[in-house]
Amino acid sequence: MTEEILRDDLRFYFMSPCEKYRTRRQLPWKLAVQILKIFMITLQLILFGLNNQLVVSYKEENLMAFKSLFLKGYSGVDEDDYSIAVYTKQSVYDSLHYVIDQYSQLGNLSVGPVSYAEENEKFLPLIICKKSYKKGSTEPSKEVYDIDAELETVCLTLDPESTKTWRMNNASFFELDFYRLVDIETTFTLKGINLQTVRSHELPDCYSFFVKILFDNSCHSGKVKLTLDFEAVSSVCKNWKISGTAQKSTHYLLIFDGFVIVVCLSSAVLFLIILWPVSVSFMCHFLSLQRFSSFCLENYNQKVCEDDQREFLNGWYILVIISDVLAIIGSILKMEIQAKSMTNYDVCSIFLGTSTLMVWVGVIRYLAYFEKYNVLILTMRAALPKVLRFCCCAGMIYLGYTFCGWIVLGPYHEKFEGLSRVAECLFSLVNGDDMFPTFAEFEQKNTMVWLFSRAYLYSFISLFIYMVLSLFIALITDAYETIKGVGTECGEAETIHPSVMLCCCKRYSI
Amino acid sequence: MTEEILRDDLRFYFMSPCEKYRTRRQLPWKLAVQILKIFMITLQLILFGLNNQLVVSYKEENLMAFKSLFLKGYSGVDEDDYSIAVYTKQSVYDSLHYVIDQYSQLGNLSVGPVSYAEENEKFLPLIICKKSYKKGSTEPSKEVYDIDAELETVCLTLDPESTKTWRMNNASFFELDFYRLVDIETTFTLKGINLQTVRSHELPDCYSFFVKILFDNSCHSGKVKLTLDFEAVSSVCKNWKISGTAQKSTHYLLIFDGFVIVVCLSSAVLFLIILWPVSVSFMCHFLSLQRFSSFCLENYNQKVCEDDQREFLNGWYILVIISDVLAIIGSILKMEIQAKSMTNYDVCSIFLGTSTLMVWVGVIRYLAYFEKYNVLILTMRAALPKVLRFCCCAGMIYLGYTFCGWIVLGPYHEKFEGLSRVAECLFSLVNGDDMFPTFAEFEQKNTMVWLFSRAYLYSFISLFIYMVLSLFIALITDAYETIKGVGTECGEAETIHPSVMLCCCKRYSI
Amino acid sequence: MTEEILRDDLRFYFMSPCEKYRTRRQLPWKLAVQILKIFMITLQLILFGLNNQLVVSYKEENLMAFKSLFLKGYSGVDEDDYSIAVYTKQSVYDSLHYVIDQYSQLGNLSVGPVSYAEENEKFLPLIICKKSYKKGSTEPSKEVYDIDAELETVCLTLDPESTKTWRMNNASFFELDFYRLVDIETTFTLKGINLQTVRSHELPDCYSFFVKILFDNSCHSGKVKLTLDFEAVSSVCKNWKISGTAQKSTHYLLIFDGFVIVVCLSSAVLFLIILWPVSVSFMCHFLSLQRFSSFCLENYNQKVCEDDQREFLNGWYILVIISDVLAIIGSILKMEIQAKSMTNYDVCSIFLGTSTLMVWVGVIRYLAYFEKYNVLILTMRAALPKVLRFCCCAGMIYLGYTFCGWIVLGPYHEKFEGLSRVAECLFSLVNGDDMFPTFAEFEQKNTMVWLFSRAYLYSFISLFIYMVLSLFIALITDAYETIKGVGTECGEAETIHPSVMLCCCKRYSI
């Protein structure tokens, strides 16, 4: 008797929304909530993304403008991981003075609404610091050096309003001892207003740009690398007046965000409620289940039911709950950003993005109720253990190649310079990308390394593309064949023995 | 009896041209018309394309020439989506004056036969407009601004013949308030003659170039973007005289186009006629068909005939009719273009191109009459439902990744900047293209996003290339195996039971 | 009886060299000749290639040097299909005068041993010709033109020794009417000596460079394209003296080439001799063969022997003979080149290259005698008919896409500019190459075309990569399975029924 009831409960638990409606006239609340959620979360993401894009382009263009203004001879494109490099003493001095000159006449130069930052009615000064070894004398010719490795930092401040006699007064600072100089760091703060938002009927924000220009000589290799970077922080402007346009109220956006939170909360609660009694009954009827599964084993001599028991803690439900939690956190962060009490777009976008990804993946669950739509999921579930085990083995070889490539080829090839880069390069090679350039960029200077690189690349690519990838296809094809076979048997079983169907087939129909 | 006749009708309806000739001595009119159509449509497309190419190269070279003439410091290659960017006030003024100077001495500069446009014996002037916020004062230092967001446009015209004192008289216009300036738009009209067509014995056309040079400061980021673009409109020259060469008559081309239209019309009509009685008889004999299919079901216990009934509204015939309609519209547009009463090449080329694509695809239908040639079509038809269902599921994951990638990685990677770009980038990654560059272009500046990007890319690529694509191959292989099995059974059936053949096999032989 | 003998003959005909030696003690002459041929032809190809490389690099560097010397503002890299483009009248004049100036002081400029060509003790002059429409007046402003389309060519010669007053005397020539100018062609001849061969102990050759500099204004689009090209012809120097080094005799090379010809000839003759009697006997015993095949059909009720009869005209033998003929022609051409009576390296290299390719492919024949090595050939032979039929169908769709892409996307995308380029681009896309760049290079200027391009690319790529390529794999897998099955049956048959083996198995063992 208990068994019967339990079986009914289980059957209902695994039913599709349509079937539930048909059997117990239960309206598909969950489905409706999910569909609403998908639309709302996607809409929210798009709104946030469009807003984000404006901010990003404003920052990027400002960075570009600053580089063009402050770096002498800047070509518009960064070299490697620095902006520009200089090689002679004179060009270091020139570049340094260029920064100071451009800074002091910023008002006449810059096209954009930027100016020096102010604090207590006074302009914040430019700070220029040179870091060098405390003592240092090197005589490379005699292979002699005497160094005090402690770093000594000398700083100077420049008030943008009084630059006339400044350089003359501080001439001694600009006599650089290159042999002990480590770096020169110039920092200053500029303020800007992002006026473009006026046109989309939003309030312009004020930005503080903490600009840092670094002359890096720490390698002492005769190459001084110049880098310009800034941190941009936005805030509500202190005093503003806008006329001639209807200011778009951001209240609606906040209300929308709030509504998203409510929907996600209700979705999460719904699924928690559903999981709750089942979990409890799962605990209670554990004994009967044991009997149930032994019943299966008796009749069919297979351990088909083990998976079903795990099924109660349904992966899909957990996915939905996690995505809801992420969406709620993301929405709260978004509201914080809109209220200017937070400026970190990245964290918020990761939360929103991940939740949207999960919500869309969750749609497959509903598609899978239509019998023929679950080929992808079933095959992936069937293939997954094999694939993971297989990846373990292939991963070992991959790791070996990664280490080996990094150590041997690193000094000769840009793509092998860091461990993560090597991994990415090899991953791309496996998928047939960037193969010829990888081959070609090795110079034939060092014959031994050149030969090694050929052996390394040919063996790796052949092994992975021809053996590993082909085997992958074989694994998946095999899993697909299995699924097809089971599906057929399952379909036959359905007509004959409904009580077993629950145990052996439904596993595949979630 | 009726059944017998119907069966005969049906058999004839599905017969190949050869068989029809053999059984009823019917000449393959349709086939002949189709072959004629293929040749004519392809020839027409090639003629149009070659003509189009001349026009396109003329426009492109003119655009290039104008950019080189009017943009100061233009390097020959556009940056991003603008031609060149300037960062200082002085360079904005210089670029602006450069445009005006070059324009006023165009006659002495340009190598090509271009000159100012004339209307009523007077040169059309250059118009220069600056758009700015009505009122605007910003003090970034104090985080204060006061803006009237309504846009105010001030314009000035410059007669190319009297430029001497012009700039002095309008000095005030050139005092730009950058903090409220939104953009400066310079527009002028030039006239040119495409003389190169003389050599291919065609009449040269006259072109009007509506040139627009935009100084875009709408972002107020300190970067002013310059863009030069034009709209080129061709027309018959008003007054012309050509000697020394036989002018090629364009009449022949028009006649050819007319002939194409006739052929396409007759093809369309032919197929409509064929479809007509069958459709009617299909309606009439619906009852007997019902009996027919029940006859099938009785004897073979399968629902093999359902598809056949749908077959009457044959996909191929519809394809042919659509392609005919497109070709006719395209040809008419082409004639309009030749008569210079239309200049939109794009619409015409889309019509002609699509119809040619369909006509060539339609050739497969005739190949499929040879039994062994229809593997491709049969397999595709057999695999299609599975593949579409499968794509639905994979599409959900794909959509999720698209949204997620756009929002999180958009600000850090050029390829993730727009939703359609993300979709394209992911599509390329699935097919093994541009993988290493996608990995490499992420700067390791923001560690969190960098880590996310790795997880995102590795998971996406692995999932799609190793799981989804492999499963795709499994699906197709499976469909192919099914087809082969059916084919064999079909082949056997053919010798034994001709009456059934119609129902169970012919489905595969169209 | 006759049948018995014939069967023996046939068996011997299909035997591998080892078996032949074992059964009739026949030494493997053919095999030995083939091995010798492979080594000799490959060696000859490498020698020719290394020699070719020297010549090619000499020509290329000279071309580069001439471009740098004669083209004003040349950056070192060609733009598109011309070297450099100019856009203003002044820059055309400057470039033209630059050519003449640089030419007249060539002796002081050039680093290499080049000088003006001489004929009959007199320097050949530089010839400068301008081609223009006979009459021409255009008034683009009024849309009026009056052109005499006949071309008029005016030429001028410049003696390199008397340039002082030349330009003044010919000032009128340099007053160009750009509106009717079609092009300016400057031609001159220089002589050079390829001294680098001295170091590889070969005699330096003398070269004549027929240089042509073209100012192309035929498009009349405001862009004048400059192209420098030359034809380099080598010859034996008229008078030479070399000391201090042993001059390497080129006689040995000629002898080697002769030997190659002999080997190839004997190989060709050998195979012709072998084919001869079999062909004759094939003709004679045609009747008995008919009986023979009927015997097969009787006993096995299959038409297995048809292919065998075709086998007599063995594909391999024909391959060998063709490759021999090509090698002989190539060797003769190579000797001609060495004797300086021919300078066309390309024709010779195509003959030598194709013959080498065929010789190496021919090696597979001998590998195939070892039973397990012929999987590749058998599978390819089994799959070929299916694959070809399949390609026919896929080719139609491909053709349709090619035409459609060319006409619609051609004006907007570099890769779709010519029909052959479109075919190549689509071919690359099918194989997963250059996908993202193809997507990305479409400007979003024309929305309609942009949308079309998306539909076009997504549909093409999906169709071909996911459907067509997957079906390809299915075809090959199927063919492989068939081969494996036949192989096993064959192996079993071998022990049981030797007389049938000939007919049903040997087909697979060539």
Place this chain on the structure above:
Amino acid sequence: MTEEILRDDLRFYFMSPCEKYRTRRQLPWKLAVQILKIFMITLQLILFGLNNQLVVSYKEENLMAFKSLFLKGYSGVDEDDYSIAVYTKQSVYDSLHYVIDQYSQLGNLSVGPVSYAEENEKFLPLIICKKSYKKGSTEPSKEVYDIDAELETVCLTLDPESTKTWRMNNASFFELDFYRLVDIETTFTLKGINLQTVRSHELPDCYSFFVKILFDNSCHSGKVKLTLDFEAVSSVCKNWKISGTAQKSTHYLLIFDGFVIVVCLSSAVLFLIILWPVSVSFMCHFLSLQRFSSFCLENYNQKVCEDDQREFLNGWYILVIISDVLAIIGSILKMEIQAKSMTNYDVCSIFLGTSTLMVWVGVIRYLAYFEKYNVLILTMRAALPKVLRFCCCAGMIYLGYTFCGWIVLGPYHEKFEGLSRVAECLFSLVNGDDMFPTFAEFEQKNTMVWLFSRAYLYSFISLFIYMVLSLFIALITDAYETIKGVGTECGEAETIHPSVMLCCCKRYSI
């Protein structure tokens, strides 16, 4: 009886560590040593790599700095295989004098701690040598030359301290006869100190840079190629004093390296010991084994045991021993490098890298003890013979295409310039990389070669991607199916007949 014992021995020999522990309570020494080894070798490799990176970046940046200092007009990027090319006599003189000028004022120019090398308290001079043909007069106009091919070298030294009158005194040296000049080689030695290591608490090393600047005119083509290269040798500085920082003792590193050597030695010895008795017993019991295998053959009529006998010389053990030996050699070399008695990082990194690769691959062996993890290895082992045979055949075609492509397309396409490049290019094409660029880079100048290139590329790509790669997948799928079948049979056999299991199954469980 002996058979029984032998069988037990064998069974134990093939047992996994877990089983061994369960049956004989033997602790898994080997496993522990292996795990320790993996961690230590990987750690050692990473430490070496990080250290290596510092040295490499120091050398690279110095090379870059020298190129920028000494090569006139250097753009920052090397052209092809030289740094910069000049085409006129004047620019050769300028570049030459630039080198000398920059060298003589190096102290005032260079930002880094480099200076002239000293020996015996005297600066080593710059040496400038010009190599030219002993006698040479060419008159290209008359096709006449007279050359003494012996090379004559004239040298000059420049003391960096006395450069004032030097050039005037040696004016005659700088009158170059370009027609007989082969090259000019400027060599000098600079000393530098790698101060950046101070910050990672290591002692700075002294470097000698043997700089060589070559003006290469050996091709006499009018293009003089400039190359700057150096050899950098590091050594312990002669006299040093460091204060203000705790100098990191390198002793710990040496001890660590020593420990690695000990672990590797013990691992190697362990495996040698294990192999020893088995090998001996293998020899001794050869007869019984013969009986044993005949026993197998009797009962199962298959030659399943042959492989098992070979198994005694287990591939895995040999892999471990080789990797140990490589690691030991690598560690010794690393210690040598740390002691500055060797500077060749490459050899050391190849040894360390290869050993690490092997160690990681060796991990698979332990994974394979878990029954389901050995799919990869089993499939690869099963497919290997077929794949190799298959590669032989495909390799012949590949070779043919390589030779053919090199000779015909070499002069027209950069990617076909050398034999190894052609092989790499074709390999990339097979894997779907760089296809469109390969097609596109052929100029349509020479129609015949252009057509040939199309036929060549289309045929090669189609053949290899569609036929060969698909067949590869078929081979692997087939091998996988076989393995799966055997695995199942094996699993069944296990329950029934333990004595046979040893012979037929264990083969797959190593």
